[in-house]
Amino acid sequence: MNQISWQRALALLSLLLCLSVGAFAQEELKIRGLVKGGDDGEPLVGAAVQLVGGKAIPTNVEGKFELSAKMGDVIEVSFLGYIKESITITGDQALVIILAPASKVTSEILVVGYGTTNRKDAVGSIEKVSSKAFENIAMPSFDAGLQGRAAGVSITQQSGVLGSAVKVNIRGNNAITGNGNPLIVIDGMILYSGSLGNNDLSSRDSPVNASNYNTLANLDPNDIESVDILKDASATAIYGARAAGGVMIITTKSGKSGKTKFNAGYYAGFNQTTRKLPMLNGPEWMSLYNEARVNDGLQPLSGNQTFNVNGINLTPNTIANTNWQDEIFRQGIVQNATLSASGGTDKSRFFIGGSYRTDEGMLQGNKFDRFNVRANLKNNATDWLEIGIQVNPAYTKNRMVPTSFNGGIGAAQSNALPIFGTRNADGSYFGTQRAQGYNTGNNPLAALENEYLSNTFNMLGNVYAEIKFLPELKFRTSYQINYTSQRESFYTSGINRYANFNVNGRDTTFGLADLKERTVNALNWMTSNYFTYEKTFASVHNLKAVAGFELNAIDQEDVGWFTNNGAAGFSNPYARRLSSSIAWSQFATDQQKGTSPTTGYNSFFLQRWDSYFGRVSYNYDRKYIAEFSVRTDGTSNFGPDRRYGFFWSVGAGWNMSDETWFSAALPFVNLSKIRASYGAAGDPGAIPFGWEATYGISGGYQGVNGLSLNRLANPILQWANSRKFDVSLDYGLFNNRISGTLTYFNTVNTAILVNRGVPSSATGYIQTVYLNDKNAEVVNQGVEFTINSINVDMPNSLRWSSNLNLTFLRNKVTNTNGLGPDAFGDSPGDTRVIQGQPLGISFLAQSAGVDPQTGKEMIYVVDANGNRTGAVVEANATTVPENRVAIGNPQPTVYGGFTNELSFKGFDLSFLFSFSLGNTVYDDGGKRQIGGFSTTWNQRREVLERWQKPGDVTSVPRLTSNTSAGNWNNIDRFLYDGSFVRLKNITLGYTIPREWSSKMKLASCRVFVGGTNLLTFTRFPGFDPEVSRYQFSATDGNIAASAPYLATPQMMTFIGGFNIGF
């Protein structure tokens, strides 16, 4: 076998050539050099050192090189991210070459689909957020850390519940029923964009948590090197059918050749709520209850008169005065520790690390632990073969708490009345079945006896090989698996469970603890294989091409079981996790005892992808750039005739500032680049097999199950199409001290996937059909503006830089095919899809205030066009639906962030304000908190301004206990300006001078304190303007996010910690 590779032969040949040339040369000098980076003074390993006209050699692991040269020769030293340096040999034989870091404005490396590019050559709109945004900030997951960092990217953490989902929206909302989320790619692995965590037990038996969980929460933010956000067609089209919502490419850290560096970080702090909602206290509530009784023609309660509210008997003399928010909120401790090592030789690089996070959150009972390990290894097996592996096992333990309609903080602002106590005199929980023989949902503390655990093991593994056939031709093959195993165990204490039994002719209430469990196993595997060709012709024609294919399969299976009903459970309270100890109670009927006390179930989710892609980029002298990309995606989501979709983009750019006439005319402009792109990406929808009508198991008769049709067939179902246009100006002024981008974008979404209403008389419970709406269009257009500036730059003293990004967005449903507001479903909180309005617009009756004479809530009467006729009418179930109008704006007109970074000597300070302006929030719980119906919920303090007597002018109607009196109607009185500006995070750090740290044998040492959500400026009177509604479907996420119901506010977090390198 020939052990000598052809490269080696080539090298030998060139060496011979050199030698032969050298034989005729004059005196050779032996040059030894060291290359360092100008930013941190660290040696640069692998920098290219090239004698002009000769072959480049890399610097070794110490950043050193050796070569022979003659006097007057020129060597060029270059390294990615640094400005190329040319040195003329003058006789000095020991060179120290310090490369100045290149301005990010032009040289920043951008990760794109199946390759990389740099700012100067890029045509697409790509935002890069570097590790700084995630490190040592008390963010529960990296995606929350993106908030305010990138233009065009809107980030909303659903709530302050630990691990709650983060809604990422790139350049507006493009989908109705489809999946509006961006595609997430981690080190080349395309993650399944649906959410595993949504599929919890909330849809079965009894709902438990009203919060969606974030599957990205198992990724340690400190492992992330950068996140590249792809926004326009040019950047996204190569991801084809899944890229309508944009793409986020996450690159994890990798080692650099050189001395092994260790990094240890730790921080600890506490969480608390950003706000408490002002609610009534016990005596106030009691007096309003009596007022409602009097208004209803009843006598006020006497002191010892028993009354029953929410199933609990009380007398006015025995009421408590409990502030349930104080009971539910707490200061929770958060701790985060990471340890990593990175380094390598010229052949191998590694990054290994581990982290542990334990977070108690601001809600009693809530706890989130994350165990994370990572190994990223690369090896240059030969000079033509690079192999590597990235492995990231992570385990999260999430102790969930009920929120919103399920209790907890949701109950604390609704049915947990202030007149209820927390405990009875004997120490048992107040209001539980043992005490009262009834409902237990009114005592959020008792509910904490339940235990809802969701433990997730997630494994990301990526192995690849990259073969260099020729210097300009590479082939890369990778094989990736993402395996998730989620185990959920929901234990309900006997205190919170009750069943009625007929015992000897008497009704008896009895509660047994129970358990239900679920395991999800999901395997997502993928292989991508592609060639990259990169060559410069005639030194000005730069060509780069990529072509390849990809296969991806997702297999998910759920297996679970639940306890059948209240008559079954754990008779032995100590065996509370053992399924075999669940049995029927002694009071169960004979029929029940003849059946199993538990029921098992399973379900499946399958998806396959078969994809082909390619891209050609060409530039002339890095001045004139053209790019073309394509992708064909096939998916099992669609029927055999419509499986494959074709996606494409074209783009062009012009580095105007490189023209000599330009730099002559405007010498202070370092960069002026115009680029534009147009193309199509797609949305495969969120429903697998959505084209196919099937019969599935259904409710039956006489104890035998039946069969029913789940939907109507639509074999022509296919991709939604997202046409994206983008034109941008990148600028850099005054030595790039001021730089940024100005962009206009316009995305037109057609063939949108919708669940459109069909007359239910035709199909019974199948009340929608899933189709591409032929004419419906959703348009997002807007302007993004970023400005990065270095405001002060005094060497070794004060440095101050800032970044402001603004996105002006206009989202509009331009056509609904003539269908009315309710045709796409009545989304929660009366949010709708209406022609001419933004997606998810509120569709509400307009409050005309409270009639001063009657105290009744009045609304404006509108005609068929939604215009007020001038008349007003009392709000009730008949009048409200007939007088609704589209109102408000669910999406901000401007959003963005403002970051400032200051450093002085060893101190550094950074802070980020994020903001969202011009949007409305529909407070869906408001109708029952300040609606005038006061007898089952606690009320917000605004209700004290209620109408009491004729002549009162107020916005809160007359109190009543009658549900039918026009209360509970969705009217615009509960639609508020949701604009806010929030100090998202602030960090103050101090880096100990190197002399001191080196004495401690440390390479570096920094201590810091920081905070999250410390300040909020808003006029929103509800709990928190920055929350979104829980979602039970992708549609809810697209449409109803702006109508929170019994929200959980965001957390405020304070931390302090340190980072040491050694």
Added chain:
Amino acid sequence: MKKILINGLVMASLALGSCQQFLDIRQPDVTPYDKALNDVNNVEALMRTTYNDLQGYNNFVRSSTMFGDEVDISRQSQDQFGADYITRNFGRFNGIGEGLWSVGYSGIFRSNQIIKATLANEYTTSAPIRSRLLGEAYFIRGYMHFELCRQFALPYSAGKTNPGVVIRTVAPAFADEVQVVPRATLEATYGQAIADIKASLDLLPETPANGRLGKDAARAALARIYFNMVEDGSSANYQEAKTYCDQLVQSGKYKVTLPMNTFSFDISRRGIIKADTGIIFELTNTLSDDAGGSLAGAFWGNTADNVFTPILTGSGSLLLALRNFGGLRYDTLVLNRDGARPYTAKYAGGTGIPFKNTPVFRYAEVLLTRAEANLQAGGDVPTSLADLNAVQAAARAPLTTTTDRDQLLDAIRLERRVELHLEGDRYHELRRLKSTNIRGASYNDSKSFFQIPNSEQRANPTIVLN
């Protein structure tokens, strides 16, 4: 070696690609629609789900009761949509109306699927099974149209040209096959119901399995429908009603038994011949049906404190009628009789029986229908009096003796109120008899029943609103 390695890697990765079969996966837990009904077992399963829709009859009964004057609806548990029964401000979003509309049309949709598959011979089975399946489907389709009319349209007595509901006789399978169909007239809708049930009468077995529809159910349904089709100046429909009642009476299979909770039994006693009971057709319930809000849930609380819907008291009330004319029906079915909140034990079942069946057609109703229809159609007094007395006697209530036609008619109607209390009959009787005071609303007031729900309105612009 390098060549081998490179070729191996490239070939291996290329071999993985480019296979269309890769996308040919099927859902492992469902049957494709075009295959499912090729197997009679699946058709039977679909029929069971159709019966599951028919079990929604519970809610039709409950809703009819809430519309009427039998119970104190102000005392029902606090429920936003239930409160609309009080104010009669029924909007398109009323959840109860939405539920009834959906369950009714779901039964119709599934029946249409079965009718389509059967007529197209998509599956093979024996002639009797085919006949039964087709008969059951026609019955449910027809009967649901009738019940929907009673919840969403004016009564027939207010004029048969008024809008009824949408008639649906085809089952769309594809998204683009769904048709927008306007509301038919009451006459057309009732006509559809009658045609379907007459068709089922030819197809259904004479002796059905327990809890399944048979010819007698079809006869009882036709009697009920014709009895509701009041037309000024014509007694033809009463004559039709009487004809079907006659068939049931003359069969000799049924007799009146009381009190009601002794004949409503659980599924564990399936197979018991009901010839000695007063039941013509009942839906057999299971534990889960009961938990899902059967009649027991609607009308039967566990204790006096926990009564969902107490019986109305005072002059002209159901309680008074039961007290004076109820016999056993007052003595054993009314609990807490002299308390503030009297309630019914009608759906309580026996001790140890946690779930109750839902009676749909009872022999007592047939006798009372025949008694009145006979008189209305000009029949003789003794026949009607005998039917009336048979019901009264079984309940050990005072027997009517009058031979005056008008007095007898009143007595029959009173007995009907008492005997069929809380069975969803009273409200429709008030409408049939053109009462102008159904809890304050007139029989021809379009606010006294549901609005066409949103799930129909939003996609069907032809809908005429109530």
